[in-house]
Amino acid sequence: MNGAGRAIRLFFLPELRVGFFIRAGLVGLCASLFFGYACLPFWVQGGSMEPAYRQGDFHFCWRGRYLFSEPKRFEVVNVRFAGSRVMLLKRVVALEGEEVEFRDGILYVNGEEIEERYVRYRGDWNLPPRRVEKGNIFVVGDNRGVALENHYFGQTSRKRIIGGPLW
Amino acid sequence: MVKGKWLGVFLIAAIGVLAAVFLLPGEEKKVRKQISLLGRYVSKDEGEKILTMAGKMKDLESLFAESCRVAAPPYSLAGDFSRAEVANLAARARFHFTHLSLTFHDLTVSFPNPETAEVVLTGEVKGQSSRGESVQEVREIDCVLKKQEGRWLFNKWEIVEVLKR
Numbered sequence: 001m002n003g004a005g006r007a008i009r010l011f012f013l014p015e016l017r018v019g020f021f022i023r024a025g026l027v028g029l030c031a032s033l034f035f036g037y038a039c040l041p042f043w044v045q046g047g048s049m050e051p052a053y054r055q056g057d058f059h060f061c062w063r064g065r066y067l068f069s070e071p072k073r074f075e076v077v078n079v080r081f082a083g084s085r086v087m088l089l090k091r092v093v094a095l096e097g098e099e100v101e102f103r104d105g106i107l108y109v110n111g112e113e114i115e116e117r118y119v120r121y122r123g124d125w126n127l128p129p130r131r132v133e134k135g136n137i138f139v140v141g142d143n144r145g146v147a148l149e150n151h152y153f154g155q156t157s158r159k160r161i162i163g164g165p166l167w
Numbered sequence: 168m169v170k171g172k173w174l175g176v177f178l179i180a181a182i183g184v185l186a187a188v189f190l191l192p193g194e195e196k197k198v199r200k201q202i203s204l205l206g207r208y209v210s211k212d213e214g215e216k217i218l219t220m221a222g223k224m225k226d227l228e229s230l231f232a233e234s235c236r237v238a239a240p241p242y243s244l245a246g247d248f249s250r251a252e253v254a255n256l257a258a259r260a261r262f263h264f265t266h267l268s269l270t271f272h273d274l275t276v277s278f279p280n281p282e283t284a285e286v287v288l289t290g291e292v293k294g295q296s297s298r299g300e301s302v303q304e305v306r307e308i309d310c311v312l313k314k315q316e317g318r319w320l321f322n323k324w325e326i327v328e329v330l331k332r
């Protein structure tokens with residue numbers, strides 16, 4: 001067998017030596033650290049972010065996104081609960097100190113109408129103005145076809161934003 | 168020969184210590200078990216019989232202290248409730264579902280003192296309402312359990328407002 005053939009055979013059928021197990025262990029450890037803490041895989045459940053993120057979609061939450069920067073308006077973020085096993089996926093629509101409201105389904109921030117191109121299913125939401133508290137951001141799902149009462153949205157602490165989807 | 172004997176003793180002792188650590192229920196394990204039981208008693212299978220429901224509600228009562236502080240702002244519910252009242256609330260909530268499962272994730276247990284356990288967790292309810300709609304709700308919950316006669320009983324159950332309108 002020539003050199004290339006042997007290399008291919010060893011790649012797919014490696015010899016089970018101590019070195020192989022050490023390499024395999026290291027790869028497993030690195031993967032588990034990377035996907036357990038830095039880049040969390042998650043499935044989308046529910047349709048609150050449709051059409052951008054649909055039920056059953058598979059994504060990764062990149063936890064490094066907001067280590068050195070702050071979330072900006074229109075960015076999609078992951079909001080944690082007690083941990084990162086179950087998270088919310090929402091879009092930032094207003095930042096700390098801003099006044100946010102909905103009138104007939106249109107978003108207003110500081111009294112100005114905000115164009116939201118990502119919203120396809122627009123409802124007739126009406127939400128009186130409210131100011132986003134210090135250290136908080138205001139997040140909403142893209143699917144406004146859901147009744148206001150049944151849509152989980154509002155302001156949350158910046159500390160709960162653990163990252164954003166990779167794509 | 169003597170060396171081998173001591174090695175055997177050491178191995179047996181090490182296995183004993185490991186077994187004690189992993190098999191004997193520590194306080195945290197006991198607390199986690201109470202939470203898992205709560206999930207099991209609240210969950211409901213499709214076509215559940217009335218007797219089963221009554222049994223589960225009785226078991227649910229036994230997980231709570233004489234009085235439990237409940238705060239659930241999304242459902243406009245707050246106050247001190249007796250065991251029976253908590254079970255009654257759960258029974259009424261279950262009535263609106265044909266089936267439901269209550270599971271808990273990301274539990275963090277701390278013991279500010281030996282008689283008190285504070286737990287932060289994520290609770291997830293999935294099921295189908297009696298009107299045929301799929302229901303999925305996730306909430307963060309702060310709870311406190313007090314140790315009474317060797318048993319950990321729920322003393323406080325509070326839903327944290329992660330998103331505040």
